[in-house]
Every structure is written in structure tokens, then in C-alpha cells.
Amino acid sequence: MNKVFPSAQEALDGLVFDGMKIAAGGFGLCGIPEELIAAIKLLKVKNLVIASNNAGVDDFGIGILLETRQVKKMISSYVGENAEFMRQYLSGELELEFNPQGTLAERMRAGGAGIPGFYTKTGVGTIIAEGKEHKEFNGISYILEEAFVADLAIVKAWKGDPEGNLVYRKTARNFNPNAATCGKTCIAEVEEIVPVGSLDPDHIHTPGIFVNRIIQGEHEKRVENMTLTE
Amino acid sequence: MNKVFPSAQEALDGLVFDGMKIAAGGFGLCGIPEELIAAIKLLKVKNLVIASNNAGVDDFGIGILLETRQVKKMISSYVGENAEFMRQYLSGELELEFNPQGTLAERMRAGGAGIPGFYTKTGVGTIIAEGKEHKEFNGISYILEEAFVADLAIVKAWKGDPEGNLVYRKTARNFNPNAATCGKTCIAEVEEIVPVGSLDPDHIHTPGIFVNRIIQGEHEKRVENMTLTE
């Protein structure tokens, strides 16, 4: 199978529409699908609902879609790095649903795994639990969290092959494998497309079945918080 | 950290007791913890409750614990290869809880992941669903399945290091990574213990945190169903 597309914009062709739900991989600015985000900006789709752990910074990552007011709602665990986000949120222009980080990751995994809901202790007794079903298991209280299914998943990997098999690098893996599974369609951008057969089958992180389209990109890979020793 | 033990029997020291719950990796006779099963037989613990996809054959795998009547109950998805199992089950000596294969794997994962229960469509409308809570999500009916937590997980990997990091090989991976997470303690047996640092950190399947003890073993790796081309 050859799932390779020549560019992010071509890979997005026919897959974007106003009001769509998007799941994006990445943690902070690490392992984010830079080119796909940039292409979504160019395509000018609006009212996006985006599940992504963070919202980028003002001029990079998901942040660039906030700048253009393309985002209606974010589902995130932490958005502290984005001043424009704060402004839009506090002025009521932007909806925000906070999910605990592990709950967000598990909601994506569940969405991809045909599990419509799961119970977790995370958030019990907090505002996160308000309005959610509570249930006891062995005398301990848990809340029901529902799966997240996206119209489109956008992920960034290190290497990929034309079958869509993906390998991630270090902590740039993060939400990407989980996001990849929960999209009705998934586009992966990679640093290098390698020939089929060159990835060790024991070490493929995302099997090709989850990936519909794949592009090779140029990645800035911006460092958010450079911290050095000495 | 050095989690290496000299033998299966020494690795089991202090961890086994009558009536304990065990989660075992393996699919058929592929990727089973051969030496740990043999050592459990020698230790003569009784009334075991074992979650394992299959029950081995009469003289290999979990089958050897059935022969000695050490097993009180099996939680499995398929036990068709074991005549002694059939005999004990049909005569009422052995309890059996059938779990759909995916439900069993997910129950183990959930047990390791702090998820006490999850919903699945698998088994709805069948005897598997009897007595289980039903719940609708988006108009579709699902059943609640509960996590499986074991007193001890026994798994087989290909390579492991003294930190307990594990790498599996081909389809011998199967239930092993899931079983490893759901044990209060986990013992891994591997074909080769390699020095810390020799496994690629991007390609470790089971991080050492899940493994308490590790042994290097000699594995028969019996083929259950040799099927050749031509």
C-alpha cells in the first residue's frame, strides 16, 4: 500500500470541514505535527474542536490556529504557555474543557479501542467529577470517563513507511500513538519516509492500519524550555 | 537496580501461596513462561486461580499444573487443546471462566492501569453478558467488564536487562506485556539477560518498573501446530 502524499495540504484534501473534531499528538512543543497544523491554518477551516494536551505557544503549534480564531473548543490538560489562549478564554471567545492528562490520553486510547467509557479514580472529589457517573469498585469511588473519537487525528512520528507503520523518537512519542488510533482518519507526518521492510516489525509503535495518509516534513522542533547543566 | 535471580524457583521464593491469583503470558504454547510454570509445579502450591488465554497442552505449559491438580480455576478464552482440562472441567473438579480473548487482554491491561472497569460491545447478547451491567453509549448497548489484578504475574520475554526492561520477539509478545502490568508482583523469564543500556530505550516493550524479578531460562519453545508450505 502506498499512503504517501506529497504535502501536508494535499494530505488534508477532502478530510477537513468546519466544526470537525481533531485529535493532535504532542506534549508541549515536543512531537507536534507542525506541518499539518500549518496546513490546517492555510485551509481556513473554522470552529474546530481540538483535543491536544497543550495549546502550543502564541506563534507555534496549536497556538497558530488560535491566532486565526479557527478553534471553537480545546480539550487539554495544560494551557499555561499560551497568552492568546488565556485572552480568548477569559473573554469567552474560546471554550475549554480541562481533562487530567492521563484521562485525556486514556480517552483517546479508548476511542481507538472501541471502549466507550472507563472508570478512573482521577478527579474524584474535584470539579472534574461534577456531573459524571460515580461507581464503587471494592469500596472505592471512581468516575466514568467517555472515549474521545476524532474526525481526524494528526500525529508526528520520527520514521514511517509507505504502509503507514510509524516509529517515534524519545519523549516525542507522548500522545501521538494514542491520538493516531482515535481518528476516523489519521494523517502522520514524519521526519523520514523509509522503504517498507526497513522498520523492525518488533519495534513499530503505530501499525500502519491506523494511518491513512503519510507525509514527510521539515520540522523546526522548537525547544520550549531550554534547561542546561552547569 | 539488579533484579536478576539465579533460577525460577529462587525467583518465586516468598511469592507463592495456596489460593493465589496468577496472570500468565503466552498464546497457545508461544511465549509462555515455561520455567516459572515448571517451578510452580515443584513448589506444590494449590488452589491456584490462573488467568491465561490458553491452558497449555497435557504435558506442557499450564497443562502440567492441571495434571497435578494445583489449579482451582482457569480464566481463559480457549482451552480446546487440553484433554486433561476437559476431563477435570466436565467432572466438576475445575472451575472455568470463559472470557473473550480481547476482554481478557483488556482486563489485564485495566488491572495494571488503575482502571477498575470498562465497557465493551464484545459479548453483548451472549451468555458472557449475563449478570453484567449494561449501559448505552450513543444508543448502542455495552457491558461492563472488570479489571483483573493478580497476586503474581509470570511472563516470558526474549531479552531483558537487570532493571527489568523487557523486549519480546514476534508473536511471542501476545499477552505478556499486559499480564506483566496486572500483577502485584511480576517475574519475567527471558532467553537472554543483557547489560543495562544495551536495549534501545525507544524499543523497550515492558519498562522495568513492572518487573520485580527476572531470570534467564532455557526454553523448549514447543511448536503446537507445525504448518508448512509445499
Added chain:
Amino acid sequence: MWDRNEMAARAAKEIRDGMYVNLGIGIPTLVSNFIPKNLDVTLQSENGMLGMGPFPKERYVDPDLINAGKQTITELDKTSYFSSADSFAMIRGGHIDMAILGAMEVSENGDLANWMIPGKLVKGMGGAMDLVSGVKRVIVIMDHTNKKGDSKLLKKCTLPLTGRGVVDSLITNYGMFEIISEGIKIIEIADGASLEQIKAATEGNLVI
């Protein structure tokens, strides 16, 4: 009347280019022999493999490489391996396009029984319940009648179910059928079989 190979060949005609397919044990395994070479089809094996290759020559037998029927197999360039939980996440999550399975009974509303004969056969459902509830299209291959000549296409299954309303299509020695809301619709009659034969051998409601 179709034999085992003809049934498998008919099932193979349902497979489209680019599909991810799971084949059950028995006749469904034969289907892989009939997939046209020009189609790019990926076979999933629920014990944790995507991209299943053919059976090996003897010198390539690897005990760490088996399919869900515990048969020795080979890998391909595109192969990937994963855990059982990940494999069934793939299956349950609806990522597999088609499953082709054997059956003991199918009802006119698509109920499937293929895992248990109470008091007789205690083997287990394996991955069948997950497959039928998760895979996009479920095709059953089975003989139209049992050894006594009784219909296996029933109004209502008599055996414990594998799934309720899960069968989409059905291939028997008499032909190809589809489960629609009105019942079992005849799509194709096998060479040498007749409509009258099918009517006589089918207990469930036939739609002609």
C-alpha cells in the same frame, strides 16, 4: 454446489484493494489462497500481528511466529507485532475492514453461534466474540446444512451465541447470502444448486 475451496474463493471476491482482513480457522484460512495477487491486502492475526505471510518452508519455522490457529507462519516486509491488548484494541475499535469466520448456526437476523455446544464442546470463544462485535463487515462461511441435513440458517439460533445481529454476509455450499432487515437475502446461487434446494435447506426467512 460449492466445495470448501469454491466457498473460500467466493469469499475472496468480497475483498477489496487496501483492506485489512482477519481470517478465522478452517475454511476461512483457505481464503488467502484466492486473494488476487494484484490486490494489496493485509491479514491481521489476533494474537498480535498485522501483515501475516504464508506458511513457512520447514527451515524457516519459528516457534515465536504463529497465527491465531497456532499454525507456524511467516512475516512480510510490512509486518508489525503488538500485544494482545493492542491487537484487540485494533479489532474492537473497528479498524479491521472484514472478518471471515466459520459458524455452526446463523439466524435470519444475523445472530451467530460458532463457539459452543453445551455439554459437548468446551473449547471457548477465543477472539470470535471480539471480532464479530468490532470488525466492520463479518462474513460467515459454513455448510448450509449439518450432517443430518438440518438447516444451519435458522429463524433463531439454538446454540449459545457468539454475537447478536453481527453477520453481514454468508457463504454456504449453496451460494452467497446477505442478512438484511427482512431476512436472508439470496445474492448468488452456486453452480449446480437451485432455488428450490436452497428454500428446502433454509429454515430462516429467505428473501429472493
Added chain:
Amino acid sequence: MWDRNEMAARAAKEIRDGMYVNLGIGIPTLVSNFIPKNLDVTLQSENGMLGMGPFPKERYVDPDLINAGKQTITELDKTSYFSSADSFAMIRGGHIDMAILGAMEVSENGDLANWMIPGKLVKGMGGAMDLVSGVKRVIVIMDHTNKKGDSKLLKKCTLPLTGRGVVDSLITNYGMFEIISEGIKIIEIADGASLEQIKAATEGNLVI
């Protein structure tokens, strides 16, 4: 009175050989500087890493290698990487021995507030809610009072909670405390601090 480093050093004394530990952002990050070299401790970073190494020299900076505070870090021989879902399976499943976190308020029954000031600070809880509900032992490091001199050890938290009854131990500039069923038990008083000072600065029920 302990300063930031002394609080971090006191927390480090709670760490035992062989532990898996998650350190939060801020003062908790300093704890790693005080873990005795003879202890074999493994640091988890919830963005998907076990076996976190120190900050890099400039030439080893790798944008693909950051911790949960988005700081550049390094790997060790024992390091492994995994997805966010797997990372929180590890956390939620109780496999991490200890989490050391910062806080805004702690109540006498161990409630923790450390993620939100309504109308003011909208950053998010990140992984904090998962950590406090999943990790075996939760230690909080914070100043005993806020800038206005009001106690942060309260009868009841005023801010939205991160978790209910989740704090096991507490380290402040005044000393080390444990949450027991009767309230906040004094374990150790910092050099230069007095019992009277602690009493005056603590709103929640103190157990002496």
C-alpha cells in the same frame, strides 16, 4: 526555617533505594539534587519516560527529549520511553512509589489544591490529578504560609481541589508533617522554627 533547597533535601530523605519517583515542577525538581548517590532511584516523567537523567550540556540538547516541565533533559542507560496512555497506566495503576509535588493549599484531611485559582490562573491540572490519585505516597512541598502570611495548611481548602484525601506527607519551611486521621501530625520541626510558630501559622488541626 528551611529554604527551598533544605525542603528539597528533607524530601529526598524520604526516598528509599529502588524507588520509582515522580517529581513535580518547581521545588520538587530540586529534590533530585539531594538523592544520595548510593541509592538506586528511577525518576519517571509523565510525558512518557522512565529513567530521567540530568539536564544536558548545551551540545546534547535534544528537542525530542524533555520532561513534564518541558525542560530539556538527558537519558540514562536504564531509560525507556512510552506513550502518554502507557505512562498514565503506570501512574494510575499504582506502580510509582512516590510523587513529590508543589501545592497552593493542603487541608487537615489531606485534600490538595494545586492547579487553579478561579478567575485568575487558568493553566490546567496537567498530570497532577492522575498522580495524586494513583501514586502510592504523595509528598507535598510548599511554603507554610502565603505571601500575606495566611496559613496554607487549612481546615478545608478554599481553592478547587486536585484530589481529596490524597496527601500523605507535607514538607514546609517550618518542618515535616504527616496527614493522619486526627489531622496534621508534626514529624520534624525545621532548625530555627518553633512549635509556637507552627501553631500560629497552621489553621488546620495540628497533632503534636
